[in-house]
Amino acid sequence: MSSTTIEIISRSKYYNWLVKNLFSSWVNTILTVIALIFVYQVGSFFLNWAIFDADFRYNFQGELIIDRGFCSKNIMPGEYGACWAIIFARWNQFMYGLYPIEEAWRVNLIYALLPLAIIGILFDKIPFRRYFIYFTFIFPFLAYFMLYGGPGLSVVGTNKWGGLLVTLFLGVTGIGLAFPLSILLALGRRSKMPIIKSLCVVFIEFIRGVPLITLLFTANVMLPLFLPDGVNPDNLLRALVAVTLFQSAYMAEAIRGGLQAIPRGQVEAAQSLGLSYWQTTRKIVLPQALKIAIPPIVNTCIGLFKDTSLVLIIGLFDLLGIGRAALADMTWTKLYYEVYVFISLVFFIFCFGMSRYSLYLEKKLKTDNS
Amino acid sequence: MTKIKSLFISLVLTLGVSIAIAGSHGSTHDLVKERGKLMCGSNTGLAGFGAPNDAGVWEGIDVDVCRAVAAAVFGDASKVEYVPTTSKVRFTVLQSGEIDMLSRNTTWTLSRDVDLGLEFVGVNYYDGQGFMVNKSLGVSSAMELDGASVCIQVGTTTEMNLADFFKANGMSYESVPVETNSEADAAYTAGRCDVYTTDASGLYASRAGYPDPSAHVVLPEIVSKEPLGPAVRHGDSEWADIVRWSLNAMIIGEELGITSANVDEMKSSKNPEVLRLLGVDAGYGAMLGLSDDWAYNILSQVGNYSESFEKHIGPNTPINIQRGLNALYKDGGILYAPPFR
Numbered sequence: 001m002s003s004t005t006i007e008i009i010s011r012s013k014y015y016n017w018l019v020k021n022l023f024s025s026w027v028n029t030i031l032t033v034i035a036l037i038f039v040y041q042v043g044s045f046f047l048n049w050a051i052f053d054a055d056f057r058y059n060f061q062g063e064l065i066i067d068r069g070f071c072s073k074n075i076m077p078g079e080y081g082a083c084w085a086i087i088f089a090r091w092n093q094f095m096y097g098l099y100p101i102e103e104a105w106r107v108n109l110i111y112a113l114l115p116l117a118i119i120g121i122l123f124d125k126i127p128f129r130r131y132f133i134y135f136t137f138i139f140p141f142l143a144y145f146m147l148y149g150g151p152g153l154s155v156v157g158t159n160k161w162g163g164l165l166v167t168l169f170l171g172v173t174g175i176g177l178a179f180p181l182s183i184l185l186a187l188g189r190r191s192k193m194p195i196i197k198s199l200c201v202v203f204i205e206f207i208r209g210v211p212l213i214t215l216l217f218t219a220n221v222m223l224p225l226f227l228p229d230g231v232n233p234d235n236l237l238r239a240l241v242a243v244t245l246f247q248s249a250y251m252a253e254a255i256r257g258g259l260q261a262i263p264r265g266q267v268e269a270a271q272s273l274g275l276s277y278w279q280t281t282r283k284i285v286l287p288q289a290l291k292i293a294i295p296p297i298v299n300t301c302i303g304l305f306k307d308t309s310l311v312l313i314i315g316l317f318d319l320l321g322i323g324r325a326a327l328a329d330m331t332w333t334k335l336y337y338e339v340y341v342f343i344s345l346v347f348f349i350f351c352f353g354m355s356r357y358s359l360y361l362e363k364k365l366k367t368d369n370s
Numbered sequence: 371m372t373k374i375k376s377l378f379i380s381l382v383l384t385l386g387v388s389i390a391i392a393g394s395h396g397s398t399h400d401l402v403k404e405r406g407k408l409m410c411g412s413n414t415g416l417a418g419f420g421a422p423n424d425a426g427v428w429e430g431i432d433v434d435v436c437r438a439v440a441a442a443v444f445g446d447a448s449k450v451e452y453v454p455t456t457s458k459v460r461f462t463v464l465q466s467g468e469i470d471m472l473s474r475n476t477t478w479t480l481s482r483d484v485d486l487g488l489e490f491v492g493v494n495y496y497d498g499q500g501f502m503v504n505k506s507l508g509v510s511s512a513m514e515l516d517g518a519s520v521c522i523q524v525g526t527t528t529e530m531n532l533a534d535f536f537k538a539n540g541m542s543y544e545s546v547p548v549e550t551n552s553e554a555d556a557a558y559t560a561g562r563c564d565v566y567t568t569d570a571s572g573l574y575a576s577r578a579g580y581p582d583p584s585a586h587v588v589l590p591e592i593v594s595k596e597p598l599g600p601a602v603r604h605g606d607s608e609w610a611d612i613v614r615w616s617l618n619a620m621i622i623g624e625e626l627g628i629t630s631a632n633v634d635e636m637k638s639s640k641n642p643e644v645l646r647l648l649g650v651d652a653g654y655g656a657m658l659g660l661s662d663d664w665a666y667n668i669l670s671q672v673g674n675y676s677e678s679f680e681k682h683i684g685p686n687t688p689i690n691i692q693r694g695l696n697a698l699y700k701d702g703g704i705l706y707a708p709p710f711r
Contacts, residue, residue, distance in 0.1 A: 077581050321454075326415075328413075331423065
């Protein structure tokens, strides 16, 4: 076959696809055209606003933008788009909150090491995986030491943490702690031992019956009141407890769904081979159940990652909170769109990443032939 | 649902109050000194009143009260740790002892003062509900607003004040309900309502953000009382005194013409009250359990009330608030501190 033939075939392939999907009837053709015009209008408007007509660090006169008065759009209203200078000016706060800037390298180090810490559990076909897994277990202690401080490092209280640091801290730690907890809860809920079972049911149903915001509020407001004078657990820690409990209850239900989908015969076969309960669970039931439960688990993780922004209500400056604080500074007030678009973009990157990873995992673990 | 919610909140608050009262035996002043820094409840961000700047340093007139107290206690205004609080958690955070004082545009009301176990120690900003209109309407008084459409945040005291005001003056209005401040801004600038009403300080802050602030005018009528001030826990009068007189020192400083710039010269003044305030005549610091130069430290590091006002919300800032009610009593306002003697 000559190359031109291939070209023709492939061209006609695209042509067929277009005709079949977009121009199959005159109604569809009109809809396609309208949709294209719409996409073009919205897309070009957004791109013009966000990129082509926007200020980054300098305005159209070439001056460095140090407050909103320097934004091109505020000098010549209607002519210019976004003024991203607020993001540049507040970049450190978006990344680290009010963390002392001379200590920010510690946060940067942890940001850099975070991928190394999770790569071992995310992918199984990487070289030296065992060492990555070791590192995963060391990492939380290392991160705590680097971020909070200790011998040799100045202490930075968690009330100084903020921005992406708090969002990631709550998201990653919450998910990390909730995962083992939720497996135990899910198994406990299916246990034949009545006390364990009822404890798990009560816990899960109670936590699921209460909105996260109420849990956060309870953890933040009621906890210190019940504790003796002067014992004030850290604000961020309280939020982490609430987030972890919340996430574990939801994830437990997702995992229970997976457990219930395992045919009874699997367990019976394992038992007839003489495997104990834990052996059966670890080697036969859980691997299959977790595989089935991947989509709902990732679903709850994405949900949790976004829910972390609720900590704003108890006075923690997560990414959203620090954005709102930036808007409250009279230097930058009213640049709502810039700040919210930026924050959405950051959230989108993380959530989309999680979602793509779950697709990859599903494909990799697919063993049936359907 | 609202019933359950309010039940829950009152439960939390009752618990908070009873435990706070039961547990308040240690002196806050000693605790603060021991800790080496003041924990001050601030806003999560309100332009001119309390917000972190680009460098992460907190600024605003509410923040200056915290700094004044730190200057009085430690001789160093920077020894403050700010705990951002939302309007929902601010009182419980104070009751649980997590913060030593609350300085966060909080209105002093009877129920808060009495029922919630707080003690308001003074007023650092007299606010009140006002009206903003576009200049092109040619309106110069709220009495001319008959028949106007008004943007109003639903479920607030402002909504009730608005109804009262129009009813009392025999006028009618058409309400345009909005949920948040930013929504109100959008509705008002888009011309969906003629009038925007909320606390006057909020109106000024909003106006500062409009493309053409000078096209809008805040009408002179103020239809409600919103005295904003710092609060401490009930039951520790020594600490309340320190916070109260730290604020008063700023006000008296303005009255006596002492600024951060001339405070050293004023030490050789002939006015006995100045000498008492600046600690040249010894003895007044000891009454509060502070060093004699406590007020000197406030005025040299934070400045007097007028300096704080002009720096953060005054006519030369984007927020552009006139002194008005917040001028000293002798300049036509109602700002008045008891004598320093």
